[in-house]
Amino acid sequence: MRSNDFVYRSVLSFILFLASIVIIGQESKDYVPHVGQAGKDVIWVPTPESLVDKMLEIAKVTPQDYVVDLGSGDGRTVIAAAKLKAKATGIEYNPDMVELSTHRAKEAGVSDKANFLKADLFEYDLSNATVITMFLLPEINLKLRPKLLELKPGTRIVSNTFTMGEWEPDLEAVIDESSSWNTALLWIVPAKIDGTWKMGKSELILNQEFQKFWGTLKNENKSTSVSDGKINGSNITFKVGNTVYTGKVSNDKITGTYQDGSVKADWTATKTK
Numbered sequence: 079m080r081s082n083d084f085v086y087r088s089v090l091s092f093i094l095f096l097a098s099i100v101i102i103g104q105e106s107k108d109y110v111p112h113v114g115q116a117g118k119d120v121i122w123v124p125t126p127e128s129l130v131d132k133m134l135e136i137a138k139v140t141p142q143d144y145v146v147d148l149g150s151g152d153g154r155t156v157i158a159a160a161k162l163k164a165k166a167t168g169i170e171y172n173p174d175m176v177e178l179s180t181h182r183a184k185e186a187g188v189s190d191k192a193n194f195l196k197a198d199l200f201e202y203d204l205s206n207a208t209v210i211t212m213f214l215l216p217e218i219n220l221k222l223r224p225k226l227l228e229l230k231p232g233t234r235i236v237s238n239t240f241t242m243g244e245w246e247p248d249l250e251a252v253i254d255e256s257s258s259w260n261t262a263l264l265w266i267v268p269a270k271i272d273g274t275w276k277m278g279k280s281e282l283i284l285n286q287e288f289q290k291f292w293g294t295l296k297n298e299n300k301s302t303s304v305s306d307g308k309i310n311g312s313n314i315t316f317k318v319g320n321t322v323y324t325g326k327v328s329n330d331k332i333t334g335t336y337q338d339g340s341v342k343a344d345w346t347a348t349k350t351k
Contacts, residue, residue, distance in 0.1 A: 277346070
């Protein structure tokens with residue numbers, strides 16, 4: 079009898095365990111978030127689907143990209159990126175949202191590409207991302223900005239509506255003038271070129287502010303201003319007088335070409351300090 083009683087209780091316990099899993103799964107499936115609900119850093123307001131598409135469009139997301147959505151909410155941006163065949167991860171602090179997003183990705187047939195994590199967006203390692211999307215607040219963007227600027231040059235960052243302070247966007251796209259949330263802003267993380275560079279017998283001194291720069295080219299006793307300096311990821315362009323320089327930054331070296339009228343030639347520069 080004791081043996082049968084033990085078996086009975088074991089089977090009953092197992093059945094109750096399975097039932098709890100079904101109930102938990104059903105609760106996760108039936109969870110419905112509401113607009114304006116509180117979150118760790120911001121309240122939840124979903125990005126319109128049309129703006130999600132525009133954000134991914136201006137970021138030029140491809141199957142080769144790894145997209146990270148900060149504050150992923152119901153998972154719509156991650157799922158949209160996964161439908162473009164990109165690998166995508168949503169960072170969300172609300173565990174109910176994480177479960178809901180995971181369920182929605184499964185329903186959309188993109189579970190192999192879409193992943194959702196309960197994590198703090200300030201602590202998550204972004205170093206492997208090629209595209210970062212977000213719909214946060216201006217003060218959150220500013221708090222994240224130093225971390226974003228340390229990412230690999232060329233990393234694309236897209237925000238719904240809210241800016242990065244003095245770091246001006248490289249591109250702005252508006253989808254519908256009458257909508258509250260209608261603007262996609264794109265930044266491309268610039269290479270760091272601030273400092274002094276040895277350029278043949280000359281010295282190139284550059285001052286950088288985000289994706290813009292200026293400075294002087296010193297050759298013996300002559301100094302000429304550097305103007306129209308722009309950085310797009312690792313690619314740079316600038317002018318010295320009438321000469322137009324283009325180049326690519328790789329660590330402490332720049333290689334490229336310059337053109338002065340009909341004369342075109344190669345140039346290199348090495349950072350000295």
